[in-house]
Amino acid sequence: xxxxxxxxxxxxxxxxxxxxxxxxxxxxxxxxxxxxxxxxxxxxxxxxxxxxxxxxxxxxxxxxxxxxxxxxxxxxxxxxxxxxxxxxxxxxxxxxxxxxxxxxxxxxxxxxxxxxxxxxxxxxxxxxxxxxxxxxxxxxxxxxxxxxxxxxxxxxxxxxxxxxxxxxxxxxxxxxxxxxxxxxxxxxxxxxxxxxxxxxxxxxxxxxxxxxxxxxxxxxxxxxxxxxxxxxxxxxxxxxxxxxxxxxxxxxxxxxxxxxxxxxxxxxxxxxxxxxxxxxxxx
Numbered sequence: 245x246x247x248x249x250x251x252x253x254x255x256x257x258x259x260x261x262x263x264x265x266x267x268x269x270x271x272x273x274x275x276x277x278x279x280x281x282x283x284x285x286x287x288x289x290x291x292x293x294x295x296x297x298x299x300x301x302x303x304x305x306x307x308x309x310x311x312x313x314x315x316x317x318x319x320x321x322x323x324x325x326x327x328x329x330x331x332x333x334x335x336x337x338x339x340x341x342x343x344x345x346x347x348x349x350x351x352x353x354x355x356x357x358x359x360x361x362x363x364x365x366x367x368x369x370x371x372x373x374x375x376x377x378x379x380x381x382x383x384x385x386x387x388x389x390x391x392x393x394x395x396x397x398x399x400x401x402x403x404x405x406x407x408x409x410x411x412x413x414x415x416x417x418x419x420x421x422x423x424x425x426x427x428x429x430x431x432x433x434x435x436x437x438x439x440x441x442x443x444x445x446x447x448x449x450x451x452x453x454x455x456x457x458x459x460x461x462x463x464x465x466x467x468x469x470x471x472x473x474x475x476x477x478x479x480x481x482x483x484x485x486x487x488x489x490x491x492x493x494x495x496x497x498x499x500x501x502x503x504x505x506x507x508x509x510x511x512x513x514x515x516x517x518x519x520x521x522x523x524x525x526x527x
Contacts, residue, residue: 245467245470245471247464247467248289248464248467248468248470248471249471251288251289251292251468252285252286252288252289252471252475253285254288255284255285255286255287255288255289256281256284256285256288258284258288259280259281259284259285259288260281263277263280263281265277267281271490271493271499272499278490279487279490282483282486282487282490283483283487285475285483286471286472286475286476286483289468289469289471289472290468290469290472292465292468293465293466293468293469293472294419296461296462296464296465296468297415297418297419297422297462297465298415298419299461300458300461300462300465301410301414301415301418302409302410302415303458304458305407305408305409305410306406306407306408306409306410306414307405307406307407307408308345308346308347308405308406308408309345309346309347309397309403309405309406310344310345310346310406311335311343311344311345311346313403313404313405313406314334314335314346314397314398314403315403316332316397316398316399316402316403317331317332317333317334317398318331318332318333318334318335318395318396318397318398319331319395319396319397319398320333320395321393321394321395321396323383323384323394324394324395326383327374327376327380327383327384328374329365329374329395330367331398332367332398333365333366333367333372334365334366334367335351335363335364335365336364336365336366336371337363337364338351338354338355338358338361338362338363338364339358339360339361339362340364346397348393348394348395348396348397351394351395352384352394353425355376355381355384355394356381356384356385360375361375361376362374362375362376363376422466422469423469426466426469426470426473427473429470430470430473430474433520433523433524434477434519434520434523435523474516477516479512479513479515479516480508480509480511480512480513481508481509481510481511481512481513481516482512482513482516485509485512486509489505489508489509
């Protein structure tokens with residue numbers, strides 16, 4: 245997060261260089277450049293996050309297990325069996341949407357994030373529909389081991405994977421989905437995990453683990469995106485809050501002193517941190 249904050253400030257520094265001005269001169273009068281400056285850090289982080297994400301996607305390429313190649317079906321964990329899955333089941337669709345690529349983690353997220361879930365599958369050549377209730381979702385969450393091994397591909401070493409390059413539209417779509425997931429994560433920090441049932445509190449541990457430089461870049465991309473979303477909260481010290489301060493200075497036709505502005509922004513950041521801690525550990 246500190247690295248993301250550093251790059252956010254680099255973005256604002258580059259903005260001042262682009263406008264060939266200094267911050268104190270920019271604050272003296274209301275101008276569209278002030279609006280751009282206050283958002284420049286977040287814009288820079290957003291673009292940097294997308295570039296890193298796209299670069300990682302292009303480097304690795306698209307390696308996936310086609311659902312049609314899941315010839316042995318799935319291997320169900322104990323929790324999955326309790327819900328109704330069985331070893332050898334072959335998945336067809338989630339909420340009527342056909343499953344083309346088998347991804348255990350994506351399936352887990354879809355199951356936990358969707359309010360009403362039904363999964364169509366075949367078992368012994370018979371079509372079956374499983375409905376997953378909120379209580380069953382809580383059962384999944386209560387078993388930490390099931391978070392990453394809810395269902396797996398059976399006899400994985402014998403299956404054939406598909407290798408392709410990502411198209412620009414696919415990278416954009418995946419980044420947008422990543423943006424949605426990050427937004428929901430920030431939502432759980434600020435408002436609480438009402439919809440997520442607490443699942444996204446575990447995302448940084450369960451999914452974003454640092455093993456090498458590329459995984460570090462992946463974590464940084466997620467962190468930068470999270471900081472962009474946080475900066476949309478209208479609190480002083482964050483970009484949206486700083487925009488409000490700029491409007492106040494414009495209306496009063498006088499800028500706040502450096503000391504007063506520092507205190508206001510420090511209070512805004514302090515309120516956010518205290519609220520997140522209360523929401524996480526007390527509510």
